[in-house]
Amino acid sequence: MGIRVKILLGFFILAFMLFISGAISIFELTKLSKAVKMMINDSYRSIDYSKQMLDAIERQERLILFQLGNEQAENKVCFDNIAGEFKMNLDSARANLTFKDEVVLIDSIAINYTLFEISARNYLEGGHKQLSDYLNEVYPLMLVTSDQIKKLMVLNQRELYESAAFHESSAQRAIMPGLIVILTSLLFTFVFTYLIHHYFVSPIISLTKGINDYVKYRKPFKVTLETKDELWSLKESIFNLIDASKQE
Amino acid sequence: MRLYIVLRYIGLVLLLNAAFMFVAFLISAYNADSAMIPLLLSSILTALVGFFPLIFVAPTNDLSQKEGYVILVFSWLVVCLFGMLPYLLWGGEFTVVNSWFESVTGFTTTGSTILTNVEALPKGLLFWRSSTHWLGGIGIILFVLVIIPTLGKTRMFLSRLEMSPLAKTNFHYKSNKLLRVVIFVYLGLTLVETVLLYLFGMSLFDAVTHAFGTVATGGFSTKNDSIGHFNSLAIEIVVIVFMFLSGMHFGVLYNIFTFKRVKWYKSSVLKFYFFSILVGVLLITISVKGTNYQTWGESLRFSAFQLVSLASTTGFATADTTLWPPFSIMILLYFLFQCACAGSTAGGIKVDRMVIFFKSMRRQVKKLQHPQAVIPLRIDGNPIDEETVHSVLLFIVLYILILFVNGLLITTMGVDIMTAFSASAATISTAGPGFGVVGSESNFASIPDLGKLLLTFNMLLGRLEIFGLMLIFFVRSWR
Numbered sequence: 210m211g212i213r214v215k216i217l218l219g220f221f222i223l224a225f226m227l228f229i230s231g232a233i234s235i236f237e238l239t240k241l242s243k244a245v246k247m248m249i250n251d252s253y254r255s256i257d258y259s260k261q262m263l264d265a266i267e268r269q270e271r272l273i274l275f276q277l278g279n280e281q282a283e284n285k286v287c288f289d290n291i292a293g294e295f296k297m298n299l300d301s302a303r304a305n306l307t308f309k310d311e312v313v314l315i316d317s318i319a320i321n322y323t324l325f326e327i328s329a330r331n332y333l334e335g336g337h338k339q340l341s342d343y344l345n346e347v348y349p350l351m352l353v354t355s356d357q358i359k360k361l362m363v364l365n366q367r368e369l370y371e372s373a374a375f376h377e378s379s380a381q382r383a384i385m386p387g388l389i390v391i392l393t394s395l396l397f398t399f400v401f402t403y404l405i406h407h408y409f410v411s412p413i414i415s416l417t418k419g420i421n422d423y424v425k426y427r428k429p430f431k432v433t434l435e436t437k438d439e440l441w442s443l444k445e446s447i448f449n450l451i452d453a454s455k456q457e
Numbered sequence: 458m459r460l461y462i463v464l465r466y467i468g469l470v471l472l473l474n475a476a477f478m479f480v481a482f483l484i485s486a487y488n489a490d491s492a493m494i495p496l497l498l499s500s501i502l503t504a505l506v507g508f509f510p511l512i513f514v515a516p517t518n519d520l521s522q523k524e525g526y527v528i529l530v531f532s533w534l535v536v537c538l539f540g541m542l543p544y545l546l547w548g549g550e551f552t553v554v555n556s557w558f559e560s561v562t563g564f565t566t567t568g569s570t571i572l573t574n575v576e577a578l579p580k581g582l583l584f585w586r587s588s589t590h591w592l593g594g595i596g597i598i599l600f601v602l603v604i605i606p607t608l609g610k611t612r613m614f615l616s617r618l619e620m621s622p623l624a625k626t627n628f629h630y631k632s633n634k635l636l637r638v639v640i641f642v643y644l645g646l647t648l649v650e651t652v653l654l655y656l657f658g659m660s661l662f663d664a665v666t667h668a669f670g671t672v673a674t675g676g677f678s679t680k681n682d683s684i685g686h687f688n689s690l691a692i693e694i695v696v697i698v699f700m701f702l703s704g705m706h707f708g709v710l711y712n713i714f715t716f717k718r719v720k721w722y723k724s725s726v727l728k729f730y731f732f733s734i735l736v737g738v739l740l741i742t743i744s745v746k747g748t749n750y751q752t753w754g755e756s757l758r759f760s761a762f763q764l765v766s767l768a769s770t771t772g773f774a775t776a777d778t779t780l781w782p783p784f785s786i787m788i789l790l791y792f793l794f795q796c797a798c799a800g801s802t803a804g805g806i807k808v809d810r811m812v813i814f815f816k817s818m819r820r821q822v823k824k825l826q827h828p829q830a831v832i833p834l835r836i837d838g839n840p841i842d843e844e845t846v847h848s849v850l851l852f853i854v855l856y857i858l859i860l861f862v863n864g865l866l867i868t869t870m871g872v873d874i875m876t877a878f879s880a881s882a883a884t885i886s887t888a889g890p891g892f893g894v895v896g897s898e899s900n901f902a903s904i905p906d907l908g909k910l911l912l913t914f915n916m917l918l919g920r921l922e923i924f925g926l927m928l929i930f931f932v933r934s935w936r
Contacts, residue, residue, distance in 0.1 A: 210512060215513060219509065222505050225505070385545060385546065385548075389542060389545060390502065393505075400464060400509060400510065403464075404509075407460075436515065
């Protein structure tokens with residue numbers, strides 16, 4: 210194999226390794242960035258749905274209290290509209306599950322809200338309304354539901370923090386393949402440099418020294434080369450040249 | 458020293474490694490598991506680095522002793538270094554130190570692990586893990602020598618360096634025949650054990666990986682509970698038999714398998730190996746009966762498995778020996794020192810040295826009785842020269858010294874005495890499990906990183922028979 214092919218092969222391998230390193234780094238970082246983005250979006254949406262549900266249930270509570278002092282038909286219509294809003298947010302939260310424990314909490318919210326809704330409707334549609342009835346029958350259910358919604362919010366916030374910490378360590382993992390390939394390339398470069406020096410640079414130095422010794426001191430041209438490549442042909446040519454000059 | 462020659466042979470070893478990584482990749486691809494990309498990438502990188510010196514450096518037939526040792530030691534180090542790539546790239550529990558530990562413990566056939574959940578690993582990575590045992594068991598250089606047909610004198614020279622100095626004297630073959638014998642026995646044992654394990658209920662994958670672990674006297678299992686997971690007496694008997702056989706001199710096994718007219722059963726080393734294990738098993742059976750196991754059958758079953766496992770330096774387990782009575786633990790500790798025969802895949806002091814040690818002790822007593830007498834030390838009628846006797850005694854002293862110093866260093870890292878010293882003994886003997894926190898049913902995950910690095914040094918010392926690795930530190934002064 211000639212010098213040109215060997216050197217080209219060396220550089221080709223080096224370039225290939227660097228290409229792998231770059232490709233892996235880009236792939237891993239893109240994957241990580243997508244995962245982080247998705248996680249943030251999902252958690253943000255879940256928190257937002259929880260806020261909307263909390264707001265809806267608080268508005269429903271206010272409507273019940275208004276109804277206690279001043280009974281109006283539109284309050285009931287408004288209650289139904291808010292209930293629709295709440296259920297829509299609940300469905301959206303169910304469709305946007307980010308963590309394993311979320312589904313349990315959402316089911317719990319759905320059950321508690323249904324109980325609250327039934328109780329609140331009975332209260333609104335009932336005849337003589339007493340504050341004590343509200344405090345004993347409707348309010349505890351409202352509290353339990355709000356509590357569950359707050360728990361869902363806290364869970365999403367905590368998981369967001371934990372996921373961020375996990376992705377931070379994943380980032381270190383993501384750069385590992387690239388780092389390994391770079392280190393291997395570095396090792397390869399050392400080997401390549403050493404072999405180039407041994408098989409190409411050293412013979413050139415030996416040839417130069419051999420020619421100089423011949424020209425200056427008329428020492429016989431004796432250079433031994435290990436490989437039969439272009440340098441070996443050069444050595445043979447020099448030898449022939451010296452031989453020819455001697456005969457002249 | 459011609460560094461380029463060294464690079465060529467290390468390159469060959471790396472190519473062999475890359476081939477096994479590629480097989481692991483194929484298994485991973487077949488199972489579509491998460492180790493596919495790490496194994497492929499590792500295989501490509503290892504192949505590229507291994508292949509490049511081959512296109513530059515022409516093969517040579519004349520290697521100096523110094524070059525031979527440098528090739529041997531650096532092959533082991535480089536192979537362990539590249540062997541950690543699949544682990545490191547896969548991630549999970551594998552940090553840099555953990556990957557290095559798992560790679561070294563695999564290639565040196567120690568079989569200690571840092572994994573708390575082995576079963577969480579994908580199949581491709583499990584196969585690679587067991588392959589490191591199989592490659593390291595026979596000696597990575599020997600494998601290369603068998604694969605490359607045109608090495609001539611170099612083949613003979615390198616194969617002699619790779620083997621235990623005591624094993625060489627027991628092989629009565631020329632180098633080429635010797636290599637064939639070793640490979641024949643190694644492949645034969647692996648194949649027969651795989652078939653038997655498969656017949657007795659293991660899946661083909663488990664049968665192959667456990668056969669790799671047994672024949673190489675490694676001990677990596679694909680299950681968290683090791684062989685105990687299968688809870689099968691037949692499987693345990695097969696593994697016990699093959700652990701015992703793998704601890705025997707391969708030349709002797711070859712003679713047995715090929716029905717040669719050699720009186721192998723008269724070998725004092727073999728007799729010592731067999732009877733010491735027999736006595737050990739009986740003593741432990743008596744010790745654990747009533748305290749750990751209710752019946753004699755159960756006691757014999759578990760004591761035989763654990764003892765043969767440690768005595769052959771394999772390290773498979775079916776019971777937690779940490780819970781056994783102190784007397785049993787002390788017997789097991791003795792076998793952690795003695796280990797198996799030279800010329801096998803086992804590490805440790807080796808039975809051959811123990812026989813010389815006990816015989817030289819007896820001779821010393823005789824010399825005290827008859828100060829003027831010249832008493833040659835003989836094994837099976839063959840005289841052992843004084844240089845061999847001295848080197849054996851020096852080896853044993855050095856072995857215990859290293860074990861003690863490493864144990865001491867590990868205790869400074871907050872590890873308890875039992876764990877530290879048994880971990881040190883288990884790694885230098887390449888047996889695998891120790892006692893305490895690193896018992897047969899647990900792992901080395903809790904050992905501090907610096908301790909893990911020390912233990913990997915121990916493993917390499919044990920695998921290269923101490924002096925092999927130590928020589929490399931004095932390579933500059935070697936003329």
